[in-house]
Amino acid sequence: MEINGLLMDEKDNVVTCVAKVPAGEQVIYRKGEEVCTLTAEEEIPYCHKIALTDLALGEEVIKYGELIGKTREPVKKGRWVSHNNIYSVPRDYESEMVTV
Amino acid sequence: MQFWGYKRKEGRAGIRNHVLILPACACGSESARIVASQVRGAVNIVFNTGCSDVADNTAMSQKILTGFACNPNVYGVVIIGLGCETVPHMELRKKIRSMTSKPVVSFGIQDEGGTLKTIEKAVRAARDMAAEAAMQQKELCDISELLLGIECGGSDATSGIASNPAVGELSDLLIDLGASTVMSESIEWIGGEHVLAKRAATPEIHNQIIQVCKNYEDHLKAAGQDCRAGQPTPGNKAGGLSTLDEKSLGCIRKGGTRPIVEVVEQAERPAKSGAIVMDTAGYDISSVTSMVAGGCNAVIFTTGRGTPTGNAIVPVLKVTANALTFEKMEDNMDVDLSGIVKGTKTFQEGGRELLTVIGDICNGKMTKAEAYGFSDIAVDHVCRFV
Incomplete structure (x- = not known):
């Protein structure tokens, strides 16, 4: 089965589609050795992300195992995650400093 | 791993051997373009600043200009200024000469008496520099x-x-x-x-x-x-x-x-x-x-x-x-x-x-x-x- 999605880290709750996925079609991606599938509830453009789970309002969106933003509105599983429904959270630089 | 490059007296080797026609300010950019187009082996940049600027912007412009001149891919530099730029071309030339031993000359359009006279002198200087650059042999570099x-x-x-x-x-x-x-x-x-x-x-x-x-x-x-x-x-x-x-x-x-x-x-x-x-x-x-x-x-x-x-x-x-x-x-x-x-x-x-x-x-x-x-x-x- 040919994959059309990439999960960058097992902690991620989005998958990046490496082909355009029409509504109703399957996104196929690998999670370790396992091949997983998910139905696209709307068209996901090339290079864009699909939600792996239901995301509540203000929920953290994780890619590369790291926070990439929070949702502006609830995003259902299988929906398109983009700049239209997530936003960047300001950093807390002071907490990232280490003792010299 | 090694490559064939141009060794420099200071710093890293070049992988190219350009003569750089460097405007000291925006007003020198067009003349620099014409000079570079006349001489094989010369390249120019278009500079859109160098005048009517605050001190921090001037400092950044100078860092870029001197840095370009000192880049290892540059054999020598022909500077073209206007004459009334924030940092005059003579000063820029002096600064570059204090940083590198490569050949550096400069001309000011106001002093030379206009575009054509400046271009003539700068083309001659760039031509001679490009002829010298062409004689430099590539050497094996780490x-x-x-x-x-x-x-x-x-x-x-x-x-x-x-x-x-x-x-x-x-x-x-x-x-x-x-x-x-x-x-x-x-x-x-x-x-x-x-x-x-x-x-x-x-x-x-x-x-x-x-x-x-x-x-x-x-x-x-x-x-x-x-x-x-x-x-x-x-x-x-x-x-x-x-x-x-x-x-x-x-x-x-x-x-x-x-x-x-x-x-x-x-x-x-x-x-x-x-x-x-x-x-x-x-x-x-x-x-x-x-x-x-x-x-x-x-x-x-x-x-x-x-x-x-x-x-x-x-x-x-x-x-x-x-x-x-x-x-x-x-x-x-x-x-x-x-x-x-x-x-x-x-x-x-x-x-x-x-x-x-x-x-x-x-x-x-x-x-x-x-x-x-x-x-x-x-x-x-x-x-x-x-």
């Missing part, structure tokens, strides 16, 4: 003479997934061979700075990396601006990069995994060898400008959406992992890494492939942007680019 600038621009989701990890692998391979690399675009560390800082060789460098990001945000805030308003760019968003954080986490992968040994300001020459990071804008043309001024003798550039950009002094090698972009913009793309996205190639294999290509570029093979003679430049200013 790869440690390479300072590779690492850039990304017109990014989409394939950049962070495939082309940036491949270039990161290239950076690791080069550093293990003794070469040095510079990763810039500090605004595109924001959101991934905590990940990047883990590569710091010392706790001081860890904190410097965090501080650079904090300063960038504070600096723009002080001017009433928000970095997240310009980043990601509309092109990035269309390419599936939804937030600055997502873009950054993909961007920083192009720097590889080796310990970061130094953090330098933009256009500053690194003192150390190894993996270096530079505080520059994410605006690719400005970032490349700063890395070339900082002494990089080659630049590798990953892109998702495709870009034609090139630099007059340094070859810019364009790589993409977006199959559609490689197909559509074959005229501007040098290397196709789309196999990584398709799963037919690992990013490590991509990195090894790039090492061979970089070897060829060092030995003289022209990149596409170089063959077209592209000469993009953007000088960062007080209200920084993002």
